Amino acid sequence: xxxxxIRVLIVDDSAVVRxxxxxxxxxxxxxxxxxxxxxxxxxxxxxxxxKPDVLTLDIEMPRMDGLTFLRRLMHYFPLPVVIxxxxxxxxxxxxxxxxxxxxxxxxxxxxxxxxxGDMAIExxxxxKAAAQVRVEKRETGAVGxxxxxxxxxxxxxxxxxxxxxxxxxxxxxxxxxxxxxLPRLPxxxxxxxxVQHMPEHFTRSFAQHLNEMCAIDVKEAEDGDTVAPGKAxxxxxxFHMLLQRSGAMYYVQVKQGPLVNRxxxxxxxxxxxxxxxxxxxxxGVIMTGMGADGAAGLREMRDAGAHTIAQDEAxxxxxxxxxxxxxxxxxxxxxxxxxxxxxxxxxxxxx
Amino acid sequence: xxxxxxxxxxxxxxxxxxKQAFLFAEETEPGDVPPQTGKxxxxxxxxxxxxxxxxxxxxxxxxxxxxxxxxxxxxxxxPGIATKAPDALKEILNVICGNFLTAAAGDxxxxxxxxxxxxxHAGAEWSRVLAIPGIMTYVVDEYAVACHLEMQQ
Amino acid sequence: xxxxxxxxxEWDGVAxxxxxxxxxxxxxxxxxxxxxLAQIPLxxxxxxxxxxxxxxxxxxNWVDLVVTDxxxxxxxxxxxxxAMKNDNLMKTIPVVVVTTEGSTTRIDDLKQKGVKGYxxxxxxxxxxREMISKVMEAT
Numbered sequence: 294x295x296x297x298x299i300r301v302l303i304v305d306d307s308a309v310v311r312x313x314x315x316x317x318x319x320x321x322x323x324x325x326x327x328x329x330x331x332x333x334x335x336x337x338x339x340x341x342x343x344k345p346d347v348l349t350l351d352i353e354m355p356r357m358d359g360l361t362f363l364r365r366l367m368h369y370f371p372l373p374v375v376i377x378x379x380x381x382x383x384x385x386x387x388x389x390x391x392x393x394x395x396x397x398x399x400x401x402x403x404x405x406x407x408x409x410g411d412m413a414i415e416x417x418x419x420x421k422a423a424a425q426v427r428v429e430k431r432e433t434g435a436v437g438x439x440x441x442x443x444x445x446x447x448x449x450x451x452x453x454x455x456x457x458x459x460x461x462x463x464x465x466x467x468x469x470x471x472x473x474x475l476p477r478l479p480x481x482x483x484x485x486x487x488v489q490h491m492p493e494h495f496t497r498s499f500a501q502h503l504n505e506m507c508a509i510d511v512k513e514a515e516d517g518d519t520v521a522p523g524k525a526x527x528x529x530x531x532f533h534m535l536l537q538r539s540g541a542m543y544y545v546q547v548k549q550g551p552l553v554n555r556x557x558x559x560x561x562x563x564x565x566x567x568x569x570x571x572x573x574x575x576x577g578v579i580m581t582g583m584g585a586d587g588a589a590g591l592r593e594m595r596d597a598g599a600h601t602i603a604q605d606e607a608x609x610x611x612x613x614x615x616x617x618x619x620x621x622x623x624x625x626x627x628x629x630x631x632x633x634x635x636x637x638x639x640x641x642x643x644x
Numbered sequence: 645x646x647x648x649x650x651x652x653x654x655x656x657x658x659x660x661x662x663k664q665a666f667l668f669a670e671e672t673e674p675g676d677v678p679p680q681t682g683k684x685x686x687x688x689x690x691x692x693x694x695x696x697x698x699x700x701x702x703x704x705x706x707x708x709x710x711x712x713x714x715x716x717x718x719x720x721x722x723p724g725i726a727t728k729a730p731d732a733l734k735e736i737l738n739v740i741c742g743n744f745l746t747a748a749a750g751d752x753x754x755x756x757x758x759x760x761x762x763x764x765h766a767g768a769e770w771s772r773v774l775a776i777p778g779i780m781t782y783v784v785d786e787y788a789v790a791c792h793l794e795m796q797q
Numbered sequence: 798x799x800x801x802x803x804x805x806x807e808w809d810g811v812a813x814x815x816x817x818x819x820x821x822x823x824x825x826x827x828x829x830x831x832x833x834l835a836q837i838p839l840x841x842x843x844x845x846x847x848x849x850x851x852x853x854x855x856x857x858n859w860v861d862l863v864v865t866d867x868x869x870x871x872x873x874x875x876x877x878x879x880a881m882k883n884d885n886l887m888k889t890i891p892v893v894v895v896t897t898e899g900s901t902t903r904i905d906d907l908k909q910k911g912v913k914g915y916x917x918x919x920x921x922x923x924x925x926r927e928m929i930s931k932v933m934e935a936t
Contacts, residue, residue: 342810364889717830739918742899746900
C-alpha cells in the first residue's frame with residue numbers, strides 16, 4: 294500500500310457491530326475506516342463514491358442478502374472482501390459460498406464465544422492481507438458453471454504411500470488453492486495434514502465442502518485421528534494441530550495453546566512436528582498467504598530430510614509465506630499451483 | 645360471431661383510449677365522419693391463437709399527436725411530439741389487442757401477437773378506409789378514428 | 798481531521814438502479830415519468846428497446862430491478878427472463894412485467910420462473926408505483 298493507509302468500508306446491518314468494528318479498526322495506524330453501511334444499497338453508493346480498498350461484509354443481512362451483493366460486487370466493482378459471519382452452521386456454509394463467490398477472507402463476528410479482543414487482532418491481519426490481493430472481475434456465467442479441477446494425478450502403489458505424510462500450510466487465498474489441488478489427488482494419495490488459517494467452525498464447513506469435491510476423504514481433524522493414505526485432515530480453527538507417531542502409525546494431536554505467529558492453528562507448529570516425527574518421510578508444501586507462518590517450519594522439515602515445495606509468486610494470491618520460506622532456504626522446489634499436485638505425489642514416491 | 649367480436653373490440657378500444665390517452669371516442673357511421681385534413685397514420689397488429697386475425701387502426705396525424713401527448717403527459721404542441729406519434733399509436737394498438745383478446749376469449753387461452761407496424765398515408769386515403777366493409781368509425785372532437793378487425797377463417 | 802459519519806446519515810444513499818425494457822419509446826418515457834413522480838429512491842435508470850439490449854446493459858451495469866414488456870422485436874421479454882434465469886448473476890435480480898398479455902397460463906408460467914410482479918397495460922402510475930415498492934421492499 295506504499296505507506297498509504299488502507300481505506301476500509303464496513304457493511305453490516307447491526308449498528309453495534311459497525312460501531313465495534315469501526316472502533317477497533319481505527320486503532321491501527323495503517324487502517325482508515327472511510328465509511329459504514331447498514332445495507333447493500335447504501336454500501337454500493339459508498340463504494341462508488343468512497344472507492345475503498347477493502348470491504349468488510351456481513352454475509353447474513355436482510356433484504357438483498359450478503360451473498361447476492363457479493364456476487365454482484367465481484368462482477369461490477371471487484372475489490373477485496375473480508376466476510377464477517379456468525380458462528381453458526383448456516384454461517385459456515387454461507388462463508389464457504391462467499392469464498393466461492395470471490396471473497397478473500399472469512400472471520401467471525403464478535404459474540405458470546407469470541408471476544409472483541411480476539412476479533413480485533415484477526416480482522417486487522419485479514420484486512421492487511423486482503424489489501425494486497427488483486428481481485429479479478431468475475432464474469433457472469435451460466436447456472437451450474439463450476440470450475441472443476443482437471444487432470445487427475447497418477448496413482449502410486451500402496452507400498453510407496455503407507456509411511457508417507459504430506460503437510461500443507463496456507464493462508465489468504467489458500468481456500469481456493471486447496472480447492473484446486475486436493476480434487477486432483479488420487480484416492481490412495483499419502484496421508485495429508487493441512488493448516489489453513491481460518492476461524493473456528495468455518496474449518497468444518499470447509500472440510501465438508503472439500504470432501505464433496507475430492508477422491509480422498511477430507512475432514513476437520515479431531516484429536517487422535519490417524520494419518521492414513523486417502524485421507525486429509527484439516528486443523529480446526531482456534532486449535533493447533535501436531536503430527537505424532539505411535540510405532541509405525543501417524544496420528545494427530547489437536548490442542549489449544551498460545552497463538553504462534555499470531556495464528557492458531559499455526560503452520561510452523563504443524564511443520565515442526567512433521568519434521569520431528571516424519572523426517573524424510575514427509576513432503577512439505579507452503580502456499581499463498583500473508584506473513585511468515587510456516588517458513589521456519591519448512592526449513593526444519595528440509596533439514597530433517599523432507600522434500601519441500603513453495604508455491605511460486607505468479608500463482609499466489611499473496612506471495613508472503615512462500616517468499617519467506619524461500620528466503621529462509623526451506624524451499625527445495627518452487628512450483629506454480631497447477632503443478633503442485635503432481636510434484637507432491639512424485640516427491641512422495643521417491644522414498 | 646364476427647359481429648360479437650366487433651362489439652367487444654369496440655368496448656375495448658373506447659376503454660383503452662379513455663384510460664391511456666384520456667380521449668372519449670364517439671361511435672359514428674362511416675358516412676358521418678367529417679372531412680379530415682392532414683396526413684393519416686395507421687398501425688397493424690396480427691394475433692394467432694384460439695382464433696386469429698388482424699386489427700388495423702387509422703387516425704389523423706393531429707389526433708395521433710394528441711394521443712402521444714396525453715400518453716406522455718405533455719402538451720400536444722410540445723416539440724418533437726409528431727416524431728413520437730407513430731410509436732404511441734403502435735402502443736395503443738398493442739394494448740387494445742391484448743385487452744380485446746382476453747375480453748373475447750377469457751384469460752386462459754394463449755395468443756401470439758406480432759410487433760405492431762405503423763405507416764403513414766396521404767389524407768386522401770380516408771375515403772378508401774371508410775369504404776372498407778365492417779369498418780368501425782369514431783369521432784373524437786372533430787378528428788376521425790377508424791378500426792378494422794379482420795378474422796382469419 | 799477525519800470526518801465522522803453521523804448515525805442519522807447512515808441511510809443516505811439508498812437508491813435503486815432500474816432497467817426499463819419496452820420497445821415503445823412512449824411507454825419507456827411514461828414509466829420514467831412514473832418513477833420520477835413516485836416516492837421511489839432512484840439511482841440510475843437504464844432503458845432498453847428489447848431483451849437483447851437489456852442483457853447488454855445487465856452485463857455492464859449493476860441493476861436492482863428490471864421492469865419489462867413481453868411482446869418486443871428481436872428478443873422478447875419471455876426470452877429475456879429465461880436468459881436471466883440461466884445466469885448466475887442475473888437470476889437474483891427481481892423482474893416486474895408490464896404488459897398487455899392477459900393469459901393467466903402465461904402469467905403463471907412467468908411467476909413460476911420467478912417473476913415478482915405483473916402489471917397489465919393500460920396501467921396507472923399508482924399501479925406501477927405500488928408494484929415496484931412492494932417488490933423492492935421484499936428484496
